[in-house]
Amino acid sequence: MSAIPDLESLHARGAAQQPSYPDRAAVDTAVQKLRTMPPLVFAGECDDLTEKIAAVTRGEAFLLQGGDCAETFAGVTADNVRNKLRVLLQMAVVLTYAASVPVVKVGRLAGQYAKPRSSDNETRVVDGQSITLPAYRGDAVNGYEFNEASRIPDPQRLVDVYNSSAATLNLVRAFVTGGYADLRQVHTWNTDFVRSSPAGQRYETMAGEIERALTFMHAIGADPDEFRRVDFHSSHEALVLEYEHAMTRIDSRTDAPYDVSGHFVWIGERTRQLDGAHVELLSRIRNPIGVKLGPTTSADDAIALAAKLNPDNTPGRLTFITRFGAGKIRDGLPDLVEKVTAAGLHVAWVCDPMHGNTFEASSGYKTRKFEDVIDELQGFFDVHRSLGTWPGGIHIELTGDDVTECVGGGEELAEMDLGNRYESVCDPRLNRVQSLETAFLVAEMLRDA
Numbered sequence: 001m002s003a004i005p006d007l008e009s010l011h012a013r014g015a016a017q018q019p020s021y022p023d024r025a026a027v028d029t030a031v032q033k034l035r036t037m038p039p040l041v042f043a044g045e046c047d048d049l050t051e052k053i054a055a056v057t058r059g060e061a062f063l064l065q066g067g068d069c070a071e072t073f074a075g076v077t078a079d080n081v082r083n084k085l086r087v088l089l090q091m092a093v094v095l096t097y098a099a100s101v102p103v104v105k106v107g108r109l110a111g112q113y114a115k116p117r118s119s120d121n122e123t124r125v126v127d128g129q130s131i132t133l134p135a136y137r138g139d140a141v142n143g144y145e146f147n148e149a150s151r152i153p154d155p156q157r158l159v160d161v162y163n164s165s166a167a168t169l170n171l172v173r174a175f176v177t178g179g180y181a182d183l184r185q186v187h188t189w190n191t192d193f194v195r196s197s198p199a200g201q202r203y204e205t206m207a208g209e210i211e212r213a214l215t216f217m218h219a220i221g222a223d224p225d226e227f228r229r230v231d232f233h234s235s236h237e238a239l240v241l242e243y244e245h246a247m248t249r250i251d252s253r254t255d256a257p258y259d260v261s262g263h264f265v266w267i268g269e270r271t272r273q274l275d276g277a278h279v280e281l282l283s284r285i286r287n288p289i290g291v292k293l294g295p296t297t298s299a300d301d302a303i304a305l306a307a308k309l310n311p312d313n314t315p316g317r318l319t320f321i322t323r324f325g326a327g328k329i330r331d332g333l334p335d336l337v338e339k340v341t342a343a344g345l346h347v348a349w350v351c352d353p354m355h356g357n358t359f360e361a362s363s364g365y366k367t368r369k370f371e372d373v374i375d376e377l378q379g380f381f382d383v384h385r386s387l388g389t390w391p392g393g394i395h396i397e398l399t400g401d402d403v404t405e406c407v408g409g410g411e412e413l414a415e416m417d418l419g420n421r422y423e424s425v426c427d428p429r430l431n432r433v434q435s436l437e438t439a440f441l442v443a444e445m446l447r448d449a
């Protein structure tokens with residue numbers, strides 16, 4: 001771990017997936033502004049999360065990481081943030097109670113505003129005319145609206161990312177410490193549309209059991225503070241170098257650099273080049289970090305990434321988030337896990353069952369089948385069980401709302417339903433019922449792990 005490399009030297013590595021800003025002076029102004037802003041998270045909180053992920057690495061805890069594919073500035077509302085938090089709290093309770101395993105809770109929120117894209121451009125037919133514009137790269141970079149002005153990268157948006165993340169995190173902190181996350185509220189999280197679904201009813205039964213257990217604890221005089229609040233951490237993909245670099249600061253306690261834009265940051269599948277800018281920057285910070293590993297990852301790639309990103313082999317520092325796809329995980333994952341384990345590397349293994357299972361429906365919507373998501377999760381658990389390693393967690397794109405973006409699940413959403421309420425500006429998310437169903441299914445897998 002050494003000093004922070006300068007931004008120019010990072011760009012000199014030919015950083016992938018960066019915005020092409022037309023006005024460098026405006027970029028400098030935004031970066032200067034960000035450098036003066038206070039940290040969004042404290043280094044000590046990042047260390048706490050590293051400790052918790054170390055328990056995952058040892059097979060003593062399970063990581064639940066979830067949230068939008070892409071947050072939007074317009075989505076920073078009390079309802080939206082609360083709904084997301086609520087579904088994550090419900091999932092965490094299901095996993096903790098049904099599998100008797102401590103759950104480390106990490107939101108894909110308060111910073112998840114920048115998107116890598118498979119194409120630099122997007123073509124749409126507007127009024128019978130085919131129009132090609134720069135791709136939307138997340139609210140951190142440009143506007144979703146399909147017109148030329150909106151798609152121009154604007155560096156002032158990076159300052160907006162900071163402000164939106166601050167507002168989100170402030171609300172999340174208030175919710176998780178101010179009574180909303182109190183375990184005695186388990187029933188009240190199960191409101192509105194979710195309550196009548198089979199998963200909601202199953203949750204209701206479980207919440208009743210938890211409530212009786214809490215009443216019993218209270219009666220015998222045990223009422224620990226842990227029942228009233230939860231530890232919740234933020235995370236996002238560290239993508240736009242200007243932003244992550246400006247938010248990287250030297251911690252006064254340890255003299256070490258931390259990226260104080262979020263507790264946990266990860267490197268995406270498209271930016272994990274060993275000699276690339278993202279790996280370089282994240283190798284220097286001391287946060288807990290993740291790397292997405294797709295089906296083309298060789299065991300040597302993973303081992304080299306671990307050597308660069310976690311040379312001291314510190315447990316909890318490095319999480320490998322595999323995203324192979326349901327059809328590939330059973331063949332592809334064993335070699336990776338086996339060789340990384342044989343090399344003595346301490347990593348947390350987490351399954352992202354979303355990004356290897358995306359396809360385009362005939363209506364043009366990007367979607368995923370709930371059954372593929374569950375199949376990949378089952379494959380992940382099967383592989384780890386057969387190798388004797390710990391399936392450390394799940395990384396899910398989800399929302400607390402009743403959207404129609406992924407097909408299947410108990411509600412049997414069909415492709416023709418997608419248009420009813422498709423709100424994601426990037427990838428399709430599990431809705432609240434599908435998320436809760438996933439938690440129950442994963443709890444069963446976890447019980448057998």
Ligand SMILES: O=C[C@H](O)[C@H](O)COP(=O)(O)O
Pocket residue numbers: 069115116117118119355426427
């Ligand atoms: O999560 C997001 C990536 O940006 C996404 O999977 C790539 O999507 P695209 O192929 O639509 O660019």
Ligand SMILES: C=C(OP(=O)(O)O)C(=O)O
Pocket residue numbers: 069116237267268269270292293323352355427
């Ligand atoms: C872009 C993403 O994933 P990946 O890097 O795995 O494709 C994502 O998590 O939204």
Ligand SMILES: [Mn+2]
Pocket residue numbers: 069070355397426427
């Ligand atoms: Mn995504």
